[in-house]
């Protein structure tokens with residue numbers, strides 16, 4: 001795999017949207033496969049994927065006065081940041097070797113070698129560091145909770161834009177609405193726009209690796225002096241196997257453990273991944289988000305308009321269950337058990353995100369007349385059996401890098417820490 005980044009002028013090649021202008025900076029990524037590489041691959045979470053094309057753009061807002069330049073008008077970005085960003089898009093297709101266009105640090109080369117068995121180079125740069133923590137902010141309940149816990153951290157929002165050579169059949173995906181909501185937070189905000197999701201032909205446009213959402217934060221880390229990137233991955237994603245490894249305790253989660261392959265790559269690039277809500281469930285992040293001043297800007301639905309979420313997609317149904325449970329009220333949905341989006345809840349467990357289905361089914365009044373009736377019956381969860389999901393799993397706090405740990409720990413003491421018995425619920429998840 002050979003990777004090249006070029007800094008270009010906005011819109012000269014007709015890429016992406018046209019509403020940027022005004023000094024927007026464009027970084028163009030191209031990668032060329034070596035003979036042993038493949039156009040099919042597997043995401044670190046196990047999802048099989050197919051590559052559609054080999055180039056994309058990341059568009060940054062106009063440079064501030066502090067932005068460093070490498071000469072001839074090209075902005076300076078540390079090569080480890082460029083390489084780490086490229087790796088979030090190139091890793092699934094690379095088999096033996098990755099050659100970057102600028103020398104990287106030995107630390108980053110080692111992280112890639114240990115994590116993937118891929119030789120990375122050339123090597124010959126010193127590692128970088130930074131000091132501020134930014135939040136990768138999507139606007140969903142989990143990242144709003146992170147923003148509420150860290151009220152002075154700057155936000156970086158990833159906005160999908162169209163690719164110049166790939167037809168966008170996903171026009172219902174309203175990334176413009178989400179970017180507008182992010183702007184209304186009143187927080188220090190950088191919106192990064194990219195067509196990188198269109199690198200994938202299947203299963204659908206999306207991040208080649210989950211970490212590609214941070215591509216913009218990586219490119220900006222030098223000028224924003226970033227030393228960490230906080231993400232909204234919660235207990236389920238970090239410790240319970242998330243959506244795709246069903247029901248399995250995952251202390252060694254390759255995506256989100258600090259010593260996992262991706263944790264090491266980001267750490268080597270001087271931008272360790274920080275999970276401030278990694279120890280709490282989506283019930284807690286929902287509660288924190290709804291109690292925050294950003295409450296009206298919470299939006300997990302990718303389809304809704306400026307007027308609100310669509311209310312009919314699978315994500316809306318799932319999050320409505322959690323919100324109704326937190327608010328102790330009946331489910332407000334027009335979705336029925338016969339709807340396609342509710343089909344999986346008519347089948348037997350295990351389910352992705354099962355801990356939250358249990359939590360919701362145990363708490364929502366009248367669950368027996370909702371699309372979750374069958375799941376509720378099969379799971380047989382009670383308030384008592386799901387109370388651990390109201391508390392924080394302490395090992396998640398230990399994982400937070402030292403500069404920010406104390407602050408998150410203080411917040412989580414307010415939420416309440418899990419007892420040893422409750423910790424055992426996490427550690428035996430999927431077994432007992």
Ligand SMILES: [Zn+2]
Nearest residue numbers: 301310313316
């Ligand atoms: Zn929706």
